[in-house]
Amino acid sequence: MCLIALAWQVHPRYRLALIANRDELHARPTAAAGFDPDASDVYGGRDLQAGGSWLQACTRGRLAAVTNVRAGLAAEQSPRSRGALVREFVRGDLDAAAYVSALQPTAQDYGRFNLIAWQGEALAFASNHPAFAMHAVAPGVHAMSNGAFDAPWPKSSLATRALTAWLASPAAEADVAHDAVVLTPLFAALADTTPAADAALPDTGVGLELERALSPPFVRGERYGTRCSGVVLVGGDGIVFAERRYGPDAAFLGETLATLPTG
Template identity: 40%
Template structure:
């Protein structure tokens, strides 16, 4: 994912909305139960085999964003999508899985990772240094920088989710929540090492550029009653092409 907003209330609920941005030529499969690994409910990167956000049948969740840090990372990095899929496959608690990653974190390009179940939610990052912490209750935003970095689209995402929570609707509306398609003003843009024109394009919540943009949007909830996940797939014109949802 490239933009996530989530409300976390330990032992009560996790409500999350997210957008995944990627090159359109990179093959992906939509949200589904993985045929050979039915423990996992997620979309899938068909190039490397991992995923960006998913849910397991034992009520655990994981989500990933890349960190925008041009030129940083190993020469031959491991696929970050496996950080999510391996957690969903294994029976480890979020805390236990987080501990196993510390010695491997340098093998990946810069990432942010959320690992959770009904009782705990952990935030991990390997940039600019190793960070691993259990999150207290709160409403959070995460894009291609550190947790709660106040990029304009991230602040707006937190506001949108807060408003949605006041009058919760169906999970499809949660999936499609982060839909501002206009770039923000130049004076609000971060400086992440990419050219100014790309800073402008990437500042939108819903990105539309030739060959690259928002590929899917996801809504997820987890509480004592169960869990649900919904995904909207988008084409290069920003038109919804398919919708998938599953509940446990």
């Protein structure tokens, strides 16, 4: 994943609201959002190459999402996929704080990651770059892309503004399960392909041309780009999980909307 914006304990209806984009090679085999055939209470997309996920929720009231951390052009040598963190948390029983704390001894075995894990009344963050760090996420609107948590990258700022505006609008009170059109403003923000101004670009060691290409919320490309956009709303009566999928050059491939009951 390359962009996550979330609102934690901000809205009276949704204790957690999250919007996200996953950027990846278009050739990488992927399963669309759905129930995991190996874990019937887990819902989300699946990376069929490494076996993990970028965003999944569980009907037992758990959710995790991960982004990679960009640091130069050299290929990572870490043996474990960061997507395994999502898979392990949503299938497990540890609370969010305990799970991220337990990662510390092995965190450097994974590709560079930013991870959020939600369970009940706790939302925790952890990262392994430049060194292991973890903290409880404070109530508010936050974002993370391929840098530090809450770093003011242009795409992160756009996503947090869009999420804040949506939560303040009548759309947030609508029955999303029966009127998915109310999610349109969120998906529109995630589909924005406008590059950021050069002066606002981060410096992640990949060069100006690539920083520009990766700066919009939605990355359009023939070989690499945004593969899917997700909206997840965690309410008292369940979890709404919506996904839109894209192919090379932003070709629309389909969408899914599900409401997951939570025990």
